[in-house]
Amino acid sequence: MLNFYSTRRHLVILSSSIALGLGACSGDDTVGSDTGDESATHGGTSGGSDSSSGGGTGTGTSAGSDSSPGSSGTGNSGTGDSAGDTDGASTSGGDSDGTTGDTDDTTTGDTTTTTGGEELCDDIEDVTLFLSPDDSNSMSSPVQAREAVLNGWSSLNSVPLRMWEFFNYYTFEYPTAEPGTVIVTPELYRLDIQDDGEYTLQIGISSTALTNNDRAPMNITLVLDESGSMNGAPMKMQKEACRALAAQLKIGDIVSMVGWDTENAIKLAGYKVTGPNDAMLLAKINALEPGGGTDLHGGLVAGYKLAQASFDPDRINRVVLISDGGANAGITDINIIAEAAGNQDEDGIYLVGVGVGSYSETGYNDALMDTVTDIGKGASVYIPSKEEAWRIFGDDFVNTMSVAVRDVQVRLDMPPGFEIVKFSGEEYSDDPSEIEPQHLAPNDAMVFHQTIATCAPELIEDDTPITVTARFKDAITFEVKEVSATVTFGELLGVESPLVRKGSAVYAYVDALKAVQSNTDAEAAISEAQERLDAASLLLPGDSDLAEIGTVLEAL
Numbered sequence: 033m034l035n036f037y038s039t040r041r042h043l044v045i046l047s048s049s050i051a052l053g054l055g056a057c058s059g060d061d062t063v064g065s066d067t068g069d070e071s072a073t074h075g076g077t078s079g080g081s082d083s084s085s086g087g088g089t090g091t092g093t094s095a096g097s098d099s100s101p102g103s104s105g106t107g108n109s110g111t112g113d114s115a116g117d118t119d120g121a122s123t124s125g126g127d128s129d130g131t132t133g134d135t136d137d138t139t140t141g142d143t144t145t146t147t148g149g150e151e152l153c154d155d156i157e158d159v160t161l162f163l164s165p166d167d168s169n170s171m172s173s174p175v176q177a178r179e180a181v182l183n184g185w186s187s188l189n190s191v192p193l194r195m196w197e198f199f200n201y202y203t204f205e206y207p208t209a210e211p212g213t214v215i216v217t218p219e220l221y222r223l224d225i226q227d228d229g230e231y232t233l234q235i236g237i238s239s240t241a242l243t244n245n246d247r248a249p250m251n252i253t254l255v256l257d258e259s260g261s262m263n264g265a266p267m268k269m270q271k272e273a274c275r276a277l278a279a280q281l282k283i284g285d286i287v288s289m290v291g292w293d294t295e296n297a298i299k300l301a302g303y304k305v306t307g308p309n310d311a312m313l314l315a316k317i318n319a320l321e322p323g324g325g326t327d328l329h330g331g332l333v334a335g336y337k338l339a340q341a342s343f344d345p346d347r348i349n350r351v352v353l354i355s356d357g358g359a360n361a362g363i364t365d366i367n368i369i370a371e372a373a374g375n376q377d378e379d380g381i382y383l384v385g386v387g388v389g390s391y392s393e394t395g396y397n398d399a400l401m402d403t404v405t406d407i408g409k410g411a412s413v414y415i416p417s418k419e420e421a422w423r424i425f426g427d428d429f430v431n432t433m434s435v436a437v438r439d440v441q442v443r444l445d446m447p448p449g450f451e452i453v454k455f456s457g458e459e460y461s462d463d464p465s466e467i468e469p470q471h472l473a474p475n476d477a478m479v480f481h482q483t484i485a486t487c488a489p490e491l492i493e494d495d496t497p498i499t500v501t502a503r504f505k506d507a508i509t510f511e512v513k514e515v516s517a518t519v520t521f522g523e524l525l526g527v528e529s530p531l532v533r534k535g536s537a538v539y540a541y542v543d544a545l546k547a548v549q550s551n552t553d554a555e556a557a558i559s560e561a562q563e564r565l566d567a568a569s570l571l572l573p574g575d576s577d578l579a580e581i582g583t584v585l586e587a588l
Contacts, residue, residue, distance in 0.1 A: 153487035220524035229489030242474035292331020293324025357397030383408025439469035449488035494522030
């Protein structure tokens with residue numbers, strides 16, 4: 033995903049950047065060269081404890097037009113890499129490995145201006161922002177980080193640390209929605225050490241529950257890498273992922289398979305399986321062998337041709353691309369994927385990208401899967417072990433392959449004076465047209481964890497409202513629906529929430545990984561993450577995600 037700041041429309045797309053300044057407060061006239069790193073300690077320095085927290089939920093649906101909800105908001109917000117950057121400054125932030133990007137000192141004349149470095153505050157206009165956690169619901173980054181720390185990779189230096197993928201990967205047990213809709217849950221808390229007017233806001237958009245027995249029939253096309261670089265561990269993991277997938281299939285599911293090297297051999301075409309662990313399918317999986325050259329384009333052409341031949345709008349249509357990433361997607365490949373994915377008013381063939389291999393043994397190029405899944409509207413996952421293969425394509429098979437609601441766009445309405453100063457997602461903007469909607473899987477929740485701050489704290493009363501609206505399309509009918517939750521600061525701060533504490537722990541964990549990666553105040557960041565982890569673990573004893581984070585932090 034490109035990392036840039038749009039000058040006039042205030043789009044903020046994040047790679048490893050702190051999201052600052054999009055709201056009502058503006059800062060210094062000058063723009064410097066920033067690393068764009070998100071590694072500022074979440075919620076302040078270590079040693080703070082939560083004073084109070086709470087949440088509310090919104091349910092219900094209403095048909096709407098295809099236009100985005102409401103106005104695009106403030107018109108007074110500034111964008112920049114650090115507090116005090118110029119209003120509307122256009123800045124290219126750091127990429128996912130934390131390196132410094134280019135900077136641009138261009139400024140624009142927004143209605144809120146600064147003079148001599150002094151801040152001016154818009155305490156009149158309400159603030160409206162549109163949020164996206166990640167264009168493709170990818171989950172690769174946290175698995176790569178875990179493997180790098182626990183399984184002997186040389187360092188974290190080559191691992192992409194995309195904050196939003198950690199929130200996609202770890203489980204947040206928000207309430208389960210009825211079929212065809214979502215539940216919106218905003219939650220808020222304050223740290224004792226936070227400045228007056230600063231709050232941590234977490235938003236959960238949760239979907240319906242769906243079992244593998246109840247899902248729609250599937251049309252799956254496996255596009256499998258058989259090039260020479262797949263020898264050893266990558267091929268073993270490719271086979272294991274396919275076996276896990278085969279175990280979840282039902283009678284009548286359609287599977288096609290093409291092995292892509294320089295020959296692009298079609299192994300199955302429109303084959304209807306007899307049920308789980310179909311003998312023919314397993315035989316084809318077990319016969320996979322590395323050895324040829326690399327021809328990603330030929331594999332995609334053959335794979336999508338097979339997928340289109342068996343396309344059925346009443347089925348879940350997926351291409352599953354598996355590779356060690358040792359190829360690049362050209363313009364033609366991207367066009368093939370994008371055209372097959374369909375537009376916003378029709379079903380399509382979505383692409384799930386599966387990375388295999390490791391940096392220490394055979395190398396793994398994350399860029400391929402990150403690119404093709406953004407275009408193909410599917411998840412990017414990374415499988416380094418048998419256990420992870422069976423988690424993604426076994427336990428989480430329905431989550432990985434199915435869709436509960438389509439084109440989810442989240443709108444946040446805040447009182448005058450507010451801005452986002454830290455953000456777990458990939459992008460936000462006051463212009464809804466610049467935010468890519470995201471599909472939401474069954475048994476899942478879209479989670480946003482952000483620090484918000486106001487330049488006018490004196491305006492906040494117990495009855496001051498915050499509204500979160502999820503606008504989406506029905507997965508089957510494409511009917512436009514909305515669900516909103518309006519809660520007051522008094523309600524939000526009234527009850528302690530385990531899920532906000534978990535979100536805080538996850539955020540601080542990623543900050544710690546980034547600090548280690550950049551060798552910047554690593555000890556303090558690890559200590560802060562451990563404190564957040566301990567606070568969350570008290571409220572969620574036995575949580576397996578928190579246990580995993582604890583193991584990695586200890587190894588750091």
